[in-house]
Amino acid sequence: MKRLCVCEICSCGRHRCTHQPTALYRKGSEPCVVSEYVERFPAYESCHPPKSLKPKYEYKSERSRMEGTTTFKSDFIPYEVSRRPGRQQADYQPNPGEIDLGTTYKQDFNPYQLQPVAPLRPKERVRVTNGKLNTVPTYKEDFLPWEISKRELAKPDVAYRPPSGKFGNTTTFQDDFVPRGMVPRETFKPPNIAKVSGAPFEGVTSNQLSYVPHPVEPRFVKAPEEYKPSDQPFLDLTTHRRDFQGLPGQMPKSCKPERVKMSSEAPFQSSTEFRESFQQWPVSLPQLHKSVEYMSPTADMDLSTTTRTTYVKHEVQPFVSSKPFSRPTRSNAPFQANTTMKEDFKPWVSARRLDVIRMPEEIRRASGKMEDLTTFKAHFIQHPLQPNISYKPLAAPMRADAPLEESTMYRTEFTPKKISVCPASFESPPGFLFEDIDKRGHKFFRRVSEQDKIQVHAPNAVAVMS
Numbered sequence: 001m002k003r004l005c006v007c008e009i010c011s012c013g014r015h016r017c018t019h020q021p022t023a024l025y026r027k028g029s030e031p032c033v034v035s036e037y038v039e040r041f042p043a044y045e046s047c048h049p050p051k052s053l054k055p056k057y058e059y060k061s062e063r064s065r066m067e068g069t070t071t072f073k074s075d076f077i078p079y080e081v082s083r084r085p086g087r088q089q090a091d092y093q094p095n096p097g098e099i100d101l102g103t104t105y106k107q108d109f110n111p112y113q114l115q116p117v118a119p120l121r122p123k124e125r126v127r128v129t130n131g132k133l134n135t136v137p138t139y140k141e142d143f144l145p146w147e148i149s150k151r152e153l154a155k156p157d158v159a160y161r162p163p164s165g166k167f168g169n170t171t172t173f174q175d176d177f178v179p180r181g182m183v184p185r186e187t188f189k190p191p192n193i194a195k196v197s198g199a200p201f202e203g204v205t206s207n208q209l210s211y212v213p214h215p216v217e218p219r220f221v222k223a224p225e226e227y228k229p230s231d232q233p234f235l236d237l238t239t240h241r242r243d244f245q246g247l248p249g250q251m252p253k254s255c256k257p258e259r260v261k262m263s264s265e266a267p268f269q270s271s272t273e274f275r276e277s278f279q280q281w282p283v284s285l286p287q288l289h290k291s292v293e294y295m296s297p298t299a300d301m302d303l304s305t306t307t308r309t310t311y312v313k314h315e316v317q318p319f320v321s322s323k324p325f326s327r328p329t330r331s332n333a334p335f336q337a338n339t340t341m342k343e344d345f346k347p348w349v350s351a352r353r354l355d356v357i358r359m360p361e362e363i364r365r366a367s368g369k370m371e372d373l374t375t376f377k378a379h380f381i382q383h384p385l386q387p388n389i390s391y392k393p394l395a396a397p398m399r400a401d402a403p404l405e406e407s408t409m410y411r412t413e414f415t416p417k418k419i420s421v422c423p424a425s426f427e428s429p430p431g432f433l434f435e436d437i438d439k440r441g442h443k444f445f446r447r448v449s450e451q452d453k454i455q456v457h458a459p460n461a462v463a464v465m466s
Helices: 036-040 071-075 104-108 138-142 172-176 206-210 239-243 273-277 306-310 340-344 375-379 409-413 450-454
Strands: 432-437 443-447
Antiparallel strands (some): 432 443
């Protein structure tokens, strides 16, 4: 009988057997060094890999001379900056009159006299005992002080004596570095001096050579139109006066009922539901606690402490420091302010730097007054506006007398299909018997035969489809 695994039994394509890793990809304790590449291509010591001809990525500095001019120096034009006028602040003038400090809360809510509420919590009672606590803690019983003798010092008693002679030794810097004088360094920097040309300046430009002056036509001046008043009288009749002539009409009647004041001559009953339901009962005043008066003691205060009574004074010699005393050294010679920096590096005598040479302005600014007449004002002719005709069809609903066809393509062409359940979705597929699992993780089943249906000793292992 043919065996089938879960991958072959599945009819929906979603169920697969859980595959286990093969022998090549199993995780072991020792890594495998042998591979197909190492067996086929052994390493040779005589052959070396070829050298790369790719150029190295290195920075190459430009050796050409750098110009000192920038776009800011060539294009910058200084302008006269004037200070912005400040805004004058108006003087404060208080409003006349007095402030009404009254509020709606003071008008609507009047003060009432309230009685103190008796506390429901009972008083706290403190029990004080007159006995004295005589106990010894475990720390005093378990940890007793040891009798430790004083340790003698092993340090020899040698007093430091500073030398009486004068210190006249030279340092390594004075021995190795002898002043040899200043050696001027030759500079390779070119002098910052402008080179003046001896040839005369050619002031002829391309504009002066090729420019041809043309005669300017006189400006067109439009004559102003004179105002001519109309001879006909002014018609003050408007569309409102013409269409609405003010015909008499009836006022609309209100559906709201008339407001009638309800008044009664009976006296007002002062009793309320709150006064009837909640009667006043007597409340006792809270008892105030009286503090005990302080009585100052008559006997004198004992100012002796445990340190004064138990302290034993020992005769100990003071500690002598081995460090010599720092004696200030004073000299009558004048202070020499010269240093190696000032002697070796002296300022150079350099020429004064010239100012920036700027090109003269080629375009001259106009000095006359600007004419306000533009080409638009001179040549513009106003024409009356014509409204555009709309060819858009009216949004009218399309209606038909024929009945609506309720049949659709879905209703005519839809064919219902039977929903089947995939047998591989169960742990034990119905109609199959489990046999074994191979090394790769495939679960194999075989179909149930008639002999398996007759057997009764294993009903749980067989699931028969009805």
